[in-house]
Amino acid sequence: MEPIDEHFLRTVEGMRPTGGQLDKALAAQLEALFEAQVESRHLDFAARWLQQRGVGFYTIGSAGHESNAALGLLSRTTDPALLHYRSGAFYAARAHLDGTVDPVRETLRSLTGSAADPISGGRHKVFGHPELHVIPQTSTIASHLPRAVGLGFALGLAKLLGRETPWPEDALVVASFGDASVNHSTAAGALNAAAYLTHVHRDCPLLLVCEDNGLGISTRTPRGWAAAVLQHLPGIPYLHAPGHDPATLLETTEEALAAVRTRRSPVVLHLSTVRFMGHAGSDVEIAYRPPAAIQSDYARDPLLGTARALVESGHWSGEAVLARYEQVRQRTRALAVEVSAEPRLASRDEVMAPLAYPRPRAGGTPRPPDPRPLTLAQAINRTLADELADHDDVLVFGEDVAVKGGVYGVTRGLRDRFGSSRVFDTLLDEQTVLGTALGTSLAGFVPVPEIQYLAYLHNAEDQLRGEAASLRFFSNGQYDNGMVVRIPGLAYQKGFGGHFHNDNSLAVLRDIPGIAVAVASHPHSAAGLLRGCLDLAREGRVCVYVEPIARYHTRDLFEGDAGWLAPFDGSTRATLGDVVGYGTGRDLLIVTFGNGVFMSLRVAATLRADGFGCTVLDLAWVAPLPVAALVEAASRAAAVLVVDETRQSGGVSEAVIAALVDAGVEAPISRVTSADSFVPLGPAADAVVLQENEILGTARRALRL
Ligand SMILES: Cc1ncc(C[n+]2csc(CCOP(=O)(O)OP(=O)(O)O)c2C)c(N)n1
Numbered sequence: 001m002e003p004i005d006e007h008f009l010r011t012v013e014g015m016r017p018t019g020g021q022l023d024k025a026l027a028a029q030l031e032a033l034f035e036a037q038v039e040s041r042h043l044d045f046a047a048r049w050l051q052q053r054g055v056g057f058y059t060i061g062s063a064g065h066e067s068n069a070a071l072g073l074l075s076r077t078t079d080p081a082l083l084h085y086r087s088g089a090f091y092a093a094r095a096h097l098d099g100t101v102d103p104v105r106e107t108l109r110s111l112t113g114s115a116a117d118p119i120s121g122g123r124h125k126v127f128g129h130p131e132l133h134v135i136p137q138t139s140t141i142a143s144h145l146p147r148a149v150g151l152g153f154a155l156g157l158a159k160l161l162g163r164e165t166p167w168p169e170d171a172l173v174v175a176s177f178g179d180a181s182v183n184h185s186t187a188a189g190a191l192n193a194a195a196y197l198t199h200v201h202r203d204c205p206l207l208l209v210c211e212d213n214g215l216g217i218s219t220r221t222p223r224g225w226a227a228a229v230l231q232h233l234p235g236i237p238y239l240h241a242p243g244h245d246p247a248t249l250l251e252t253t254e255e256a257l258a259a260v261r262t263r264r265s266p267v268v269l270h271l272s273t274v275r276f277m278g279h280a281g282s283d284v285e286i287a288y289r290p291p292a293a294i295q296s297d298y299a300r301d302p303l304l305g306t307a308r309a310l311v312e313s314g315h316w317s318g319e320a321v322l323a324r325y326e327q328v329r330q331r332t333r334a335l336a337v338e339v340s341a342e343p344r345l346a347s348r349d350e351v352m353a354p355l356a357y358p359r360p361r362a363g364g365t366p367r368p369p370d371p372r373p374l375t376l377a378q379a380i381n382r383t384l385a386d387e388l389a390d391h392d393d394v395l396v397f398g399e400d401v402a403v404k405g406g407v408y409g410v411t412r413g414l415r416d417r418f419g420s421s422r423v424f425d426t427l428l429d430e431q432t433v434l435g436t437a438l439g440t441s442l443a444g445f446v447p448v449p450e451i452q453y454l455a456y457l458h459n460a461e462d463q464l465r466g467e468a469a470s471l472r473f474f475s476n477g478q479y480d481n482g483m484v485v486r487i488p489g490l491a492y493q494k495g496f497g498g499h500f501h502n503d504n505s506l507a508v509l510r511d512i513p514g515i516a517v518a519v520a521s522h523p524h525s526a527a528g529l530l531r532g533c534l535d536l537a538r539e540g541r542v543c544v545y546v547e548p549i550a551r552y553h554t555r556d557l558f559e560g561d562a563g564w565l566a567p568f569d570g571s572t573r574a575t576l577g578d579v580v581g582y583g584t585g586r587d588l589l590i591v592t593f594g595n596g597v598f599m600s601l602r603v604a605a606t607l608r609a610d611g612f613g614c615t616v617l618d619l620a621w622v623a624p625l626p627v628a629a630l631v632e633a634a635s636r637a638a639a640v641l642v643v644d645e646t647r648q649s650g651g652v653s654e655a656v657i658a659a660l661v662d663a664g665v666e667a668p669i670s671r672v673t674s675a676d677s678f679v680p681l682g683p684a685a686d687a688v689v690l691q692e693n694e695i696l697g698t699a700r701r702a703l704r705l
């Protein structure tokens, strides 16, 4: 038996009524609180029991944090909640409010990886439930906070625009996190963004709950530090509640929720908690905490606090408390046995089912072609304008996209035409940019955020990789956050800007399961490709649309030929797997994308003058690769050359060649790439980024010239 279990039994046995009476409403609240808290506590015991028997796979518990049941009890089941991993009691309380979900059975299913787990379908231990509006979180601490702020913002925006969301108009967002997590830059960024929104008088109904147990695994949070940080967020009221004093807890929680609901702006609730049984089952707490410190926490057990309030008021007897405690133990154990025999995911197809998306339906009004020639930047601008006009759920935002119209003018004029509610500048924080997309997408918008340069995606990459891309997987397809992230990037800016404005690596994007990555090249195909991304986003897919900055304002392929301008194609909507082919020559197939299309078309013209017929294949999609079209084109060619402006290692060419080899393509294959280097300033850039003469040289070798 766990020492905290024994301590509870012993202490309750010694409890006696001390006189005084509970009013009826408080008594009912305490009963509900106690029920949720006891269930959560026994789930923690069961998690360890299941693990010891080899049928449970997660032991991070909620013991000591069960005061969060007050939030579950007093918030509404229609308030979207993004929860800390110690939220067993919140979940149980909310489930009881709803009345249709058995929190004990469902949490056990999550712990045992049962395929019947209602949220992840056996993919992860997460607290989540679509009917309870608990949105599942990843294990990455604080990573849900940019989304929580984005969701709060989205509720306000929806009201402003008169749009409905999956939640009532007066809903608020509950987001909880640990004390050590307050130090994470993701949390700092989100708290800053919440304060910023308050400062500029934008609605963001968000209750930020810090569950402070004074520890992050083994590292002590300096006394007073979390309070010092949380008390000084500009414009955000701060409330504190002790977790083991249920009457004050309930009162303060109610006050905090009411403040957010009426003010429609963020409030911090700092909840003092303790942590029992170590960080997780594998954690030997005694190795880093003196036994006296561990034991002194027992006095602040929230479960005991609620039991004491029930017994000392004479509302329940000590025996009644213990009887209920033991009944829940028995029921939890019996359900644990039952649930651990349920089927788990077994095959690759079963595991990966949520990564399959429905085939998108084309959305938008086809427009007649416009013969006036446009640059790539103009084609993208025009397409965004059409989509904003056709769909009032489309939002365009990012750093400098609205007033200035983007660093390169790609979003120029959109704010004037569609208003600053739908086309807006964000604060300067890429995690907030993506968090805004994550939140607005959940609320039913189709966000088109911009990351100002490819290199700065890395400042926020987890918001794409850990949050956006994984939500559908860990919610078994029940939650989606479709979006199109526009990223101006890649190199060839004539030596200007150095590495961070010429970053040419797509590797971090290509290996994210489920996302679609498109790279624009020529204005005649860019519009259709962007519309295709928007169609995918409407089906819940996370899309990245990379725009080669160097080609934004290009007009000519060869001097004076206007070869990089195109009439505006108002109707094409690309689908995954579509490629763009140039030429029909069979001597050499050049497989490329982005700036590579520009360089390869020039090389192809030289080879044509030499008497060789080439086809240039613009992949358009670099993830997933358009394998069928690629293989089909390669099987018709005498030789294949992959022209890849990204790096030699981790570059796109590795995947293209692997796909050709996998398919058994027999033609000789070669590749030419940029170097495994950062990109320097000035002419030295040309030494490491792929050059046209290198492509020509490799092509000639491939043709055995
Ligand atoms: C970004 C990130 N870094 C590290 C970890 C590993 N980790 C898991 S929990 C934890 C401590 C979190 O402490 P706190 O926020 O106080 O929450 P508590 O567990 O105390 O409730 C750490 C370091 C993680 N999950 N995510």
Ligand SMILES: [Mg+2]
Pocket (backbone or CB within 6 Å): 178, 179, 180, 211, 212, 213, 214, 215, 216, 217
């Ligand atoms: Mg902590």
